[in-house]
Amino acid sequence: MGRPVAIIGSAQTNHGKRFDVTYPELVKEAVDAVFEKTGISPDDIEGVVSGTMPSMMEGVALTHFYFAEVLRSVGKPILKTETCGSTGISLAFTGYYWVASGMADLILVVGSEKMNEGDSQATMTTVLEPFYQRSFIAGAPGVFSMQSQEWSVKFGIPEEKVRAAATRLSVDHHNDAFDNPHAHIKKRLTEEEVNTARIITYPVRLWDVCPNSDGACAMIFASEAMAKKLGLKAAWVKGIGYSGEEYWFGDSEKAIWQCAIDASRQAYDMAGIKNPRKELDVAEVYNPFTFQELLYYECFGFCDFGEACDLTLKGTFSREGELPCDPSGGTLCSNPIGATGLNRAAEAALQVTGQAGDHQIPGAKLSLAHAMGGVDQFNGVMILGSEK
Amino acid sequence: MENVIRLPHKYAAGQTFARFYNGLKESKIYGTSCPACDKVFVPARSFCPSCLTNLSDWVEVSQEGEVVSWTYSNKEFFGMPGKPPVVIALIRLDGTDCDFLHLIGGINKDDPDTVKSSIKKGTRVRAAWNDDKIGHMLDIKCFEPVS
Numbered sequence: 001m002g003r004p005v006a007i008i009g010s011a012q013t014n015h016g017k018r019f020d021v022t023y024p025e026l027v028k029e030a031v032d033a034v035f036e037k038t039g040i041s042p043d044d045i046e047g048v049v050s051g052t053m054p055s056m057m058e059g060v061a062l063t064h065f066y067f068a069e070v071l072r073s074v075g076k077p078i079l080k081t082e083t084c085g086s087t088g089i090s091l092a093f094t095g096y097y098w099v100a101s102g103m104a105d106l107i108l109v110v111g112s113e114k115m116n117e118g119d120s121q122a123t124m125t126t127v128l129e130p131f132y133q134r135s136f137i138a139g140a141p142g143v144f145s146m147q148s149q150e151w152s153v154k155f156g157i158p159e160e161k162v163r164a165a166a167t168r169l170s171v172d173h174h175n176d177a178f179d180n181p182h183a184h185i186k187k188r189l190t191e192e193e194v195n196t197a198r199i200i201t202y203p204v205r206l207w208d209v210c211p212n213s214d215g216a217c218a219m220i221f222a223s224e225a226m227a228k229k230l231g232l233k234a235a236w237v238k239g240i241g242y243s244g245e246e247y248w249f250g251d252s253e254k255a256i257w258q259c260a261i262d263a264s265r266q267a268y269d270m271a272g273i274k275n276p277r278k279e280l281d282v283a284e285v286y287n288p289f290t291f292q293e294l295l296y297y298e299c300f301g302f303c304d305f306g307e308a309c310d311l312t313l314k315g316t317f318s319r320e321g322e323l324p325c326d327p328s329g330g331t332l333c334s335n336p337i338g339a340t341g342l343n344r345a346a347e348a349a350l351q352v353t354g355q356a357g358d359h360q361i362p363g364a365k366l367s368l369a370h371a372m373g374g375v376d377q378f379n380g381v382m383i384l385g386s387e388k
Numbered sequence: 389m390e391n392v393i394r395l396p397h398k399y400a401a402g403q404t405f406a407r408f409y410n411g412l413k414e415s416k417i418y419g420t421s422c423p424a425c426d427k428v429f430v431p432a433r434s435f436c437p438s439c440l441t442n443l444s445d446w447v448e449v450s451q452e453g454e455v456v457s458w459t460y461s462n463k464e465f466f467g468m469p470g471k472p473p474v475v476i477a478l479i480r481l482d483g484t485d486c487d488f489l490h491l492i493g494g495i496n497k498d499d500p501d502t503v504k505s506s507i508k509k510g511t512r513v514r515a516a517w518n519d520d521k522i523g524h525m526l527d528i529k530c531f532e533p534v535s
Contacts, residue, residue, distance in 0.1 A: 122467070125467050132489070133489050134467060136490055150456065200463065201459045246437045249478075
């Protein structure tokens with residue numbers, strides 16, 4: 001166990017189609033904003049962590065070099081962290097490790113993505129095994145649709161009920177996004193619009209899927225001594241967990257999804273959480289697909305397996321529910337992939353420091369941030385608290 | 389500004405994958421088995437994903453199995469084999485211990501409801517082969533429900 005670590009500031013760009021700026025300019029927006037919000041001088045930062053999806057998405061290889069100036073990393077150590085969709089949460093882990101190890105007291109962490117300039121589906125297809133599997137996957141949605149079907153059949157959940165719960169999440173999150181100034185897709189949807197939207201990969205329909213977003217997120221990690229010295233509101237890292245599975249899709253079960261279960265339990269154990277639904281005040285669950293959000297509720301122990309649809313329809317996970325999930329609109333409404341997991345941590349930190357604005361969950365003291373990466377391969381969970 | 393980056397790539401198949409591909413040319417599906425884990429992997433792997441033992445026990449596996457999960461798309465995606473609509477499935481071939489990813493064919497694919505009436509978890513399917521074989525996963529045209 002390392003030293004206590006706090007997140008003492010974060011800044012997100014507006015996410016969306018950001019053709020108004022170059023990629024380094026987009027990153028600069030987030031980095032400049034975090035220094036402005038915290039009053040910290042870039043000179044005091046001891047090291048920088050940067051991350052994005054694979055270079056094929058970016059059109060420029062080794063983006064942390066491309067961003068050297070705007071990351072304020074000239075003359076400093078820089079680390080790149082890249083774990084596909086979980087890149088953002090892995091970035092937060094890297095900042096945490098750096099400070100927890102005692103090797104630094106103040107670290108800048110930046111995640112970013114420009115998804116609208118290249119071919120995001122093609123890039124994601126190249127994550128798959130090239131000899132046997134790549135031909136047979138319809139980008140990311142194909143993988144997650146098969147996972148969803150595996151889960152609903154295994155637990156005997158009627159298709160109509162799964163559809164209804166997924167629709168509830170879609171309608172709610174697209175509404176929630178109106179309260180998040182940085183969200184990409186904000187839309188008042190009717191249930192019928194969601195239920196009859198065009199099919200992407202069955203059973204996933206258009207409003208069950210996240211958008212391609214451009215955006216960046218910057219975050220500052222500090223040691224206890226540095227956090228006290230700076231006197232900023234702190235979200236303390238109470239627990240972290242990360243777990244992975246075999247590379248080949250089809251080698252392991254994805255309904256009872258062991259790496260999601262293990263990542264959450266590692267984080268709960270470290271944070272001393274026994275009953276996550278009761279103890280957590282808010283969760284930023286990685287939800288690029290509505291169906292997957294339901295599955296995560298079960299894998300994270302928010303409810304038993306097979307229960308997520310019923311509880312979702314009862315409102316247990318809505319803004320006013322027992323455990324509000326993704327009050328920011330989540331990944332479903334904004335997915336600049338390399339920043340997305342860091343956005344989850346930023347939102348979770350804003351909640352426990354009372355700074356989430358119009359989507360603040362009143363009195364939130366303990367929150368969960370999460371992201372997933374690869375072909376259903378890796379999950380990372382971070383628990384943040386208002387007290388050390 | 390537009391910029392096209394072309395990066396043609398030649399992947400070394402290695403001896404195991406090459407032998408598997410040669411099997412496809414003869415309408416055979418080969419797996420390798422791990423004696424330590426007592427598992428059969430298909431397509432053939434050169435090492436066991438669980439215990440990392442190098443695998444050298446070859447088995448010709450069944451061309452029949454059961455659908456584990458499936459999805460349907462009527463939109464063209466990058467790298468999609470053929471034209472939409474397509475049905476992709478995880479298939480557990482008889483006697484093997486991992487799922488085999490391939491296409492479902494021989495059914496009406498007009499819309500998901502008609503697909504649902506033809507396949508679900510547990511539906512028995514069998515490999516259908518192309519006449520011309522080049523040593524590629526698509527030498528297997530698709531898997532079709534066993535009537």
